[in-house]
Amino acid sequence: MNGADRDRTESGFKSRTRLEDAREILEAAVSSGASENDGVSKFEPAPEPEPERLGLPAADGRVLAEAVRAIRDVPHYERAAMDGYAVRAADTFGASARSPAVLEVVDLEDESTAADPVGPDTAARVHTGSELPAGADAVVMVEHANVLEAESTSGARTAVEITDAVAVGENVAPIGEDVEEGQVLFEAGHRLRPSDLALLRSTGVSNVAVRPKPTVGVVPTGEELVHREPEPGEVVETNGLTVSQLIERWGGRATYRDVVTDDRDALRVAIQRDLTKDVVVTTGGSSVGERDLLPEVIDDLGEVLVHGVAIKPGYPVALGIVEDTPVLALPGYPVACIVTAVQFLRPLLRRLEGAPVDGDPHATTEARLERKIPSDIGSRTFARVRLEGSVGDNEEGEESERHEDAAEAPTAIPTRTSGAGVLSSVALADGWVVVEESLEGIPAGETVTVEHWEAHP
Incomplete structure (x- = not known):
């Protein structure tokens, strides 16, 4: 030597x-x-x-290299927000259970229907998500409509009693209600999740630039x-x-x-x-x-x-x-x-x-410590623990709420506070408790935060 x-x-x-x-x-x-x-x-x-450009499925879990904007409105058409009848709101003014408004029901699939199928004193059957037919400006919920059958010289026709008045725009999702064209959906540095991919696709985005x-x-x-x-x-x-x-x-x-x-x-x-x-x-x-x-x-x-x-x-x-x-x-x-x-x-x-370092914390669980965790002042200790009882993991990685009743909190049982070579103490643990440098251990019975460091990011 x-x-x-x-x-x-x-x-x-x-x-x-x-x-x-x-x-x-x-x-x-x-x-x-x-x-x-x-x-x-x-x-x-x-x-x-240099960023990579990927299709949406391949971009899952990747970090955006640039901001992404919506290519189209969502919804891109006026749509019914409820099952019911598309109407002109003015035709329902004053309608009630005692004095309903009676409207003729038009068939939207009938080719002879006018360009604006919903005219004065008419209604059209619609379902949630249906395009609002031309001429209509509101939707009456199906609970507030009673179907009537009537005979006329031209044959059977259908009418509907409206038992509740609606205002213009009621039960209608306007164009861009969810997302407007050009709206910034995600900034650079955002890590994409499956729900993000769904939103991107709904707005017309098919590929994104991500950091390698x-x-x-x-x-x-x-x-x-x-x-x-x-x-x-x-x-x-x-x-x-x-x-x-x-x-x-x-x-x-x-x-x-x-x-x-x-x-x-x-x-x-x-x-x-x-x-x-x-x-x-x-x-x-x-x-x-x-x-x-x-x-x-x-x-x-x-x-x-x-x-x-x-x-x-x-x-x-x-x-x-x-x-x-x-x-x-x-x-x-x-x-x-x-x-x-x-x-x-x-x-x-x-x-x-390119992702925020502090914006991606570990998932945590608040638990009651069963046994004391010893520690040396001046060093930060990572004490491995397993959890027993009701475990309320915070899957989003945000700080967990403490249990108001300590008896309801899960119990954190130290598997090891020393022994850096004992791999099983990690593999058999649910996470670790961090003991700050200023503390000489944590006494039994204290409420501690267990970091689930091995959970998926």
């Missing part, structure tokens, strides 16, 4: 950056494309990516990792798999690489290979042990911006930039890897995709 290695492995982390500060440092470097070293900018801003998916090279590292059945001393690679799937779920496009051993040259080549991606993510080798070489490799190729963050688990994370590309070195312990991916990679992908 050389002198530099000895200093690193023996000194450990002398200080840890606050989570918010670490995020801001990374955000500033990526946003400006610059990292200052003796007043000299070493990095240039990346060019704005951020590309990420995922490089698992560690000489002990294997993709096959493990021998004693070997560990099945899972971190790269987990991070790759999270990237896909978060709107990115992952390239999952083979395991790279703990060798400076091999790590250097692996990082350089993926500098054409928007982000490079490594797993393992980020701490201060003899085989934790990644922070030094990143610093040799570019610059380490942050190494060591005040979170638990996950403090050995390293954040850097190499040739304008952000490089995130996530810890090798599985839980720490997941926590740091959620805290750093998820918001970074949203920023690169």
Whole structure:
């Protein structure tokens, strides 16, 4: 071990950056494309990516690159808002159950019907969504109409008694009532949902410009990792798999690489290979042990911006930039890897995709804590919990309402508050409780917010 290695492995982390500060440092470097070293900018801003134009089905879940406007009115014709009879409102003036207005019913399918089929003292049967026939200016609900049969010299005819007067425009959806032509439907940065696609199609929009998916090279590292059945001393690679799937779920496009051993040259080549991606993510080798070489490799190729963050688990994370590309070195312990991916990679992908970082929070549930969660002051703790009882998830990711009766709230049971390598503690949990840096744990019985970080965005 050389002198530099000895200093690193023996000194450990002398200080840890606050989570918010670490995020801001990374955000500033990526946003400006610059990292200052003796007043000299070493990095240039990346060019704005060209948008993709996609048909609506393929655009589901993508982020708009530009605002979208309605091409046509919705509805694009005056339509009946109720089942009933289209009439001239003036013909119903004064109508009541005691003194109904009697109108002749015209057949809209009769070719001999006039150009304006609804004339004085006539009505036409319509259904919800039907086009309002010419001449009519209101609709009488079917509940307020009684059908009459009558005989005339020309044969049987139908009349209707109107038992309730209507005003002009009553029970009629005017043109553009829902959406007006030219109206801005969604601004740039909006992530499209299935209901959004339906609205776009109804207004005549068939394709949209979206931001390209951020590309990420995922490089698992560690000489002990294997993709096959493990021998004693070997560990099945899972971190790269987990991070790759999270990237896909978060709107990115992952390239999952083979395991790279703990060798400076091999790590250097692996990082350089993926500098054409928007982000490079490594797993393992980020701490201060003899085989934790990644922070030094990143610093040799570019610059380490942050190494060591005040979170638990996950403090050995390293954040850097190499040739304008952000490089995130996530810890090798599985839980720490997941926590740091959620805290750093998820918001970074949203920023690169042009979506609001703070506008997409995790779904949450308010719950009563069954057991105390211990924590160290100065570090933000992510305590894994499972939920029992009535769980009222907030599927929109907005803050959940607290249960007025604590007895009705679900119970949050800690599955683990320590043990960054215990993967089952995450897989068997429903979410985690965040313990702020200023708290020395949370006592049992408190109402806590459980973040469902693994729910779909």
